[in-house]
Structures are given as C-alpha cells and as structure tokens.
Amino acid sequence: MTALALAGCSSGSSSSSSTSASTTTGASGSAQPAGGNQLQIDYQRVIADVLPSVVQITTASGLGSGIVYDNKGDIVTNAHVVGTATTFTVTLANSTKPLDATLVASYPDSDLAVIRLSSPPGGLKPAAFADSAKVELGQITLAMGSPLGLSSSVTQGIVSATGRTVSEPNSEGSPGATIGNMVQTSAAINPGNSGGALVNLNSQVIGINTLAATEPEANGAAAPGIGFAIPASTVTSIANQLIKDGKVTNSGRAALGITARTYFDQDFRPAGAVVVAVASGGAADAAGIQAGDVITKVGDTPVDSLNSLTTALASLTPGSRTTVTFTRDGQSKTADVTLGTLATP
Known part of the structure; x- marks a missing residue:
C-alpha cells in the first residue's frame, strides 16, 4: 500500500552541492534537428515565463515554495x-535579497494560505492560473519550486490522473x-516543493504542488512518479477569499x-462514524439524521471511520x-441528503 508525504518545508538551508547544466546530442553525436528540439524550446519558454513567479519561503522550521499571486505582494x-x-522570509527567483513577509490568512482544511510581502518590489510577476476543467490526462507538466532547498528547480512529467481525493498525513498531531x-x-515533487507551481505548456499554473506518495515497505522512501497538486480553481477561489x-x-x-x-465495534475495530452532534437546519438535520447514529456508507462508498467519511x-x-446509510438502535436505515457546505471558522 502506498502512503503519502507532505512535500512542504525541507529542514535546514539550501544544499551546498553544486550543479552544472548538460546537453544531449543524438546517437551520432551531432545536435538534433530543429524539429526535434521543439519540445525543449517549449520547456525553456515556459520556464522563462513562469519561474520568476515562483518564490522560496523560509520559516523558522524550514523551507517551502510559493507563487506570486498579484502585484500587491x-x-x-x-x-x-x-x-x-x-x-x-521570501526570496524571489531573480534575486538573492531576502524580503520580509507576513501572514494574511491560512485555511488548513484545503491546505492553502496567503502571505504578503511587507515591501513589494517593483516588477513582481503574478502567475497566470489555468481553468482546472481543461486539465487533461497526458498533458505535459513542469513542477517548479525549491525542493531540498534548491531554489528555482524544475522537474517534468505529465498529468497522470485528475479528480483524485487525497488525505494528507497527520502533521504535529x-x-x-x-x-x-x-x-x-x-513530475518529481520533493520536500521543499510544496506551495510551488505545477505548470502546463501554456505557461499557466494548473495546481499547487502539495504532496508525494511514499512506500511504507521501503521505510517511507519516495514512490517515484506519484505526486499531487491542489487544482488551480480551488487555489484561486480560496486565495481570493483570504485576500x-x-x-x-x-x-x-x-x-x-x-x-x-470514529465508531469502534465490540472488537475495537473501526466500524463507522458516529454522529456526536447535528447542526440545526443543516443537511443531516433536514434528512432526519440524529446524534448517536453511526454512518456506515455515503452513496456507494463504505465508511468505517471519521477519515473515510471525510474522504x-x-x-x-x-x-x-x-x-x-446509518445504523440506529441496531437497525440499518437510509436517508436521502442534500449536502450543505463545509462550515468555516
């Protein structure tokens, strides 16, 4: 079974290892024809367009990434x-000078937050965000951010799937x-990539890099080629409200x-989600669901814990x-529910 790991802050500072660019030639040792270089040209164009919008964020506990959202900082x-x-502390892709920033607001339920530069410099380049509905399987993607403290890094891949529902691992309890x-x-997503941009070849952000899969049987080693990004439509909706x-x-x-x-049966195995309280006038209240009911299914999806209900x-x-579907006094019952909207603090 594959687990998940947040690709958020990498501890410590930037790596001290040096890197150098390399070039690839054809089997004959000669440069590839212009037609064969078109994809490379596209990559270079997108990187030049978008990388100035991707920043490195430093906190007391480590490093992460972010995306310039507007020209106000x-x-x-x-x-x-x-x-x-x-x-x-924020470092822009085209500068080595650290800039101070403060928190605007955070919304952990969608794992999104907005911070603001205290003194925004001129020439900030806000990123362009794509229409999430137009993201397609097989679309080429570039992941930009500061993995392992290596600022302005880029990896490449494709959209492997859309519409995934993912539960992040516990953080600080x-x-x-x-x-x-x-x-x-x-596209490879590593610690420090979180908050960075997942970009299409139209130089648009299709999502915010958030977490990568790990393999528990390999002591939590990364599962190559399985990463997840919050879709652009969710990002813009939440960010606009926070701002x-x-x-x-x-x-x-x-x-x-x-x-x-989570409800546990007589053998102390998780067996559903027990309702502790019902909001007056909410979706469950209108459908007749009561405190003490144990929810065991939503639609065709089995529910054996609070986490599975949330998922x-x-x-x-x-x-x-x-x-x-729920049980009440040992009897299985069903209720047709018109779902409401998750309340916010």
Missing part, C-alpha cells in the same frame, strides 16, 4: 508550509486535510452539518444529493 502557498508562523479533485502528476476577507466564507466543500468521531464527502459537491 500576495503570495499563495500551502498551509502546511506556513504552519503556525506569522512572519516569513493534527489530522491532515482531505482534498478533492487533486491533480496527480509524474478579500481574511477568511474563507465559501469553502466549496460538501458537508453533512455534523460533528462526528467520501470530499469527492462530492455542495447541493448534490446522496444517500447516507
């Missing part, structure tokens, strides 16, 4: 990159976010309007209808 990144910090509609990519209001008022995430916890809901949208 707002930078969007992952919530797990900023953590509990409120002040940061707190459950990780469960995020729907993520973009899976084969405008300092909080998220419309999460775009489906919810039942309940407080729940099932993350793949759905507010306003959609689904059937919730």
